[in-house]
Amino acid sequence: MEIILTGNNLTLEDFIAVARGRAKVSLAATAANKAEEARRKIERIIAAGKTVYGINTGFGKLSNVAVGNDELETLQANLLKSHACAIGEPLPVEAARGAMLLRANALAKGYSGVRLVVIDQLLKYLNNDIVPVVPAKGSLGASGDLAPLAHLALALLGEGEAFYKKERMKTQEALSLAGLEPLASLAPKEGLSLINGTQIMTAVGSLALYDAIGLSKAADIAAALSLEALLGIRDAFTPKIHSVRPHPGQAATARNILKLTEGSEYLCRAGDARVQDGYSLRCVAQVHGASRDAFAYVRRVAETEFNSATDNPLVFAADKVISGGNFHGQPLALAFDFLKIAAAELANISERRLERLVNPYLNEGLPAFLVARPGLNSGFMIVQYSAASLVSENKVLAHPASVDSIPSSAGQEDHVSMGAIAARGAKEIVENSLYVVAMEIFAALQALDLRGTRAMGAGTAPAYRLLRQAIPFIENDEIMHPYIEKIAALIKDGELVRAVEDKIGALE
Numbered sequence: 001m002e003i004i005l006t007g008n009n010l011t012l013e014d015f016i017a018v019a020r021g022r023a024k025v026s027l028a029a030t031a032a033n034k035a036e037e038a039r040r041k042i043e044r045i046i047a048a049g050k051t052v053y054g055i056n057t058g059f060g061k062l063s064n065v066a067v068g069n070d071e072l073e074t075l076q077a078n079l080l081k082s083h084a085c086a087i088g089e090p091l092p093v094e095a096a097r098g099a100m101l102l103r104a105n106a107l108a109k110g111y112s113g114v115r116l117v118v119i120d121q122l123l124k125y126l127n128n129d130i131v132p133v134v135p136a137k138g139s140l141g142a143s144g145d146l147a148p149l150a151h152l153a154l155a156l157l158g159e160g161e162a163f164y165k166k167e168r169m170k171t172q173e174a175l176s177l178a179g180l181e182p183l184a185s186l187a188p189k190e191g192l193s194l195i196n197g198t199q200i201m202t203a204v205g206s207l208a209l210y211d212a213i214g215l216s217k218a219a220d221i222a223a224a225l226s227l228e229a230l231l232g233i234r235d236a237f238t239p240k241i242h243s244v245r246p247h248p249g250q251a252a253t254a255r256n257i258l259k260l261t262e263g264s265e266y267l268c269r270a271g272d273a274r275v276q277d278g279y280s281l282r283c284v285a286q287v288h289g290a291s292r293d294a295f296a297y298v299r300r301v302a303e304t305e306f307n308s309a310t311d312n313p314l315v316f317a318a319d320k321v322i323s324g325g326n327f328h329g330q331p332l333a334l335a336f337d338f339l340k341i342a343a344a345e346l347a348n349i350s351e352r353r354l355e356r357l358v359n360p361y362l363n364e365g366l367p368a369f370l371v372a373r374p375g376l377n378s379g380f381m382i383v384q385y386s387a388a389s390l391v392s393e394n395k396v397l398a399h400p401a402s403v404d405s406i407p408s409s410a411g412q413e414d415h416v417s418m419g420a421i422a423a424r425g426a427k428e429i430v431e432n433s434l435y436v437v438a439m440e441i442f443a444a445l446q447a448l449d450l451r452g453t454r455a456m457g458a459g460t461a462p463a464y465r466l467l468r469q470a471i472p473f474i475e476n477d478e479i480m481h482p483y484i485e486k487i488a489a490l491i492k493d494g495e496l497v498r499a500v501e502d503k504i505g506a507l508e
Contacts, residue, residue, distance in 0.1 A: 003101075005123075006031050007109035010101075010306040012299060016210050018126065019098035019203065025123050027108060027116075034110025035119060041319045042113040042189055046072070052321050054192045054313050060143070060409035076191030077157070083150035083195060084160070086138035091148070091204065093163050096131045098203030099145075099152060102306060103194065111309040111316070112193040121156050121183055128178040133161040133168060134200070140408060141329035141419035144310060145200035148420070153194035158182030196311035198329045198419065205336040205423035206302045208430045211492070212343045213295050215434055216288060217507045218491045219346045220256040221500060222440045223284045224460050226353040227257070228266035229447035231364050234258070235270045236282045249292030252508035254285040259504055260459030266451070278362070280352035287349045292508075294342035301335040329419030333402035336422035340429045344394040347433035350440045351387045357443040358384050370446045370474075377477045380443050383484070387439045390432040397425045397432075438487040441467065442480075449473050459504045466490065466499040 001023040003014050017023040027035075045052055051066055058065035059079060067075050090096070104122040107114050125131070132155035138147035154160045155171045159182075164174035175182055186194075226232075237258050242251040261267055276282060313323040358380045360368040371379025401422040407414040445467055448456070456464055470486045490496040501507060 002026060004028050005105045005108045007034070007105055008307050010105050010303070012206060012210060012303060015098055015101065015206055015306065018101045019094045019207065022097075022129065025101060025104070025126050027104075027119060027123060031108040031110065032116055035108060035112075035114065035116050038110045038113045038315045039115050041315050041321075044319050045321065046188060052313065053323050054196075055189045055321070059192065061412040063412075072188040073185050076186040076188065079191040080150045080154050080157070080186075080195065083146050084154055086135035086147040086151055088135050088137035091134045091136045091200070093131050093166070095200075095203045095207055096134050096152065097126060098207060099134070099149070099199040100126055100131070102199040102202055103149070103152070103197060105306060106197055106199070106308065106310055107193065109307075109309045111314040112189075112311050113315045114190045114193045115187055117183065118156070118186070118190055118194070124180055125156070128180060129165050130155075130171075130174045130178055130180070131163040132171070133163065136424065139200055139420035140406065140413075141198070141201055141333055141417035141421070142325075142327065142415065143312075143409075143413055144195065144197040144327035144329070145420055146195050148200045149195040149197065153191065156183050156194070157186070193311045196327050198305060198310050198327065198332055201329050201332050201336070201419040201423040202302060202305050204420065205298075205332060205339065205426055206306075208336070208343075208423065208426040209295065209298050209302055209339055211434070212291075212339060212426075212430045213299070214494055214497060215343070215346060215430060215437065215491065216292050216295060217256070217497045218434075219288055219350060219437050220253060220284075220507060221260060221459065221463050221496060222350060222437045222444065223281075223288065223353065224257055224260035224457060225441060225444035225448065225463065226357060227261060227281055227284075228264055228456060228460055229366075229444045229451065230277075230281060230356060231273060232267055232281045233270050233272075233274070233277050234261065234267040236277065237285060242285060247289055247293060249296070250285045250289030252292060253289040256507050257284060259507070260500070261457035262459070262504075263455060264457035264460065265454040266448075266456065273364070278356060280349050280356060284349070287345060291342040291346050294338050298335045298339045298342075301331055305332060329417035330402065333417040333419035333422045336419065336426045337400040337402050339426045340398045340400075340422065343426065343430045343433045344391075344398045347387075347391050347394055347429075347436040350433070350436045351384070351391045354384050354387050354436075354440045354443050357440070357447050363447070366447055366450055370443060370450060371477070372475065379474065379477070380446060380480075383439050383443060383480055387436045390436050394429050394432050397429050401425060434491055435484065435488050438484050438491055441487050442471065442483060445471060446474055459500045462499050462503040463496060466496060
């Protein structure tokens with residue numbers, strides 16, 4: 001598979017194919033032509049002796065300081081060195097790869113004025129699996145992700161460290177092993193064009209988004225298994241209910257649940273055993289659906305950002321260079337804060353279903369904590385504790401980063417987005433939520449076996465078969481951690497959803 005960059009049509013699936021799948025990347029001829037024309041405009045501006053921010057001036061509050069033509073390359077190198085102040089553990093390789101891809105696609109739009117060789121260097125690194133070591137923390141999310149992107153950009157010059165085929169080493173060593181050369185230098189504006197953008201926050205948040213979309217399907221499978229285990233009422237998923245409140249995600253979730261449980265002998269009708277189920281069962285469509293709609297919104301924002309020019313200044317027709325604020329991460333900050341809340345809610349309701357499964361006052365006749373001889377055995381008691389802990393942690397992490405701002409650059413940059421913090425928080429919440437859903441599934445499997453043999457649904461049956469290949473019935477207390485990890489892995493790599501969709505078709 002090869003992804004061809006035009007600057008205009010990169011999708012979330014393309015992004016994942018490169019970031020995680022290591023798909024090859026090339027530049028469309030039309031994009032190359034646009035980039036070269038933008039560079040010619042920069043050269044004409046320099047030749048004409050014009051003073052333009054980012055080309056022959058200082059940066060931020062120092063924008064009023066002119067720099068002579070003989071020092072313009074030094075200016076760009078100094079910019080990267082001084083800005084490489086990020087700290088903390090490195091970004092995951094997939095996030096750094098994603099940021100490289102997004103930076104290349106933004107430059108390919110032809111508004112940044114970099115030489116074609118700079119874009120080519122980014123693509124050579126991607127295609128040869130040379131991934132800069134980029135400390136994860138240090139971005140304010142306006143003037144873009146300056147600090148972490150400076151680390152990424154320095155690697156193009158052979159500076160710093162990189163991962164080469166998953167091994168960490170000096171960038172120069174990685175280049176030598178790959179048979180490549182670093183860029184000799186950066187021409188005027190190129191350093192600024194490489195670091196003045198939102199690619200770190202966008203990459204980290206988009207990876208979390210992709211996982212959240214997959215998790216929403218796994219959460220529907222978990223809910224369907226719990227519905228069966230708790231002898232739930234199918235009436236709440238009747239299409240008529242959702243047609244009169246036509247939120248798309250709500251209707252899609254209801255269809256998924258009906259599809260998953262079709263033919264199940266575990267479900268009942270209203271009045272058979274009780275009139276109504278508790279909200280964590282009855283309102284699955286409304287809650288999961290709201291998160292689904294949130295993910296759809298975040299996807300629109302992310303894909304818009306994929307295909308945007310986000311540096312400053314930008315180069316337009318008639319050699320006109322205009323300063324603006326496309327580097328400001330507010331659209332991403334708000335979206336990724338929304339992603340945090342929506343993913344946390346999948347865990348919130350999942351943990352409540354888990355509580356119903358283990359609680360003898362709520363689980364429709366199952367033994368306390370889903371184990372024989374409760375008292376001697378604790379069963380799934382602490383599985384629910386652990387889930388509750390993750391849910392509580394999510395509540396802290398879900399506090400919106402975007403409501404904070406700290407002035408910087410001597411007051412010139414007086415409002416910032418904190419979008420990178422929102423993105424990292426989203427990543428952590430999605431991971432926590434995945435484990436909560438895994439714990440619910442673990443308990444639902446146990447409950448179903450305690451119920452005795454009945455026909456399961458068209459979608460829950462293949463899910464059960466796959467999971468039971470890896471997870472045994474818990475007769476007496478065992479170490480639970482490895483089983484939770486196995487279920488989480490089946491969710492994260494998509495195997496659980498694929499096993500179901502192979503039998504009943506795509507979930508929405």
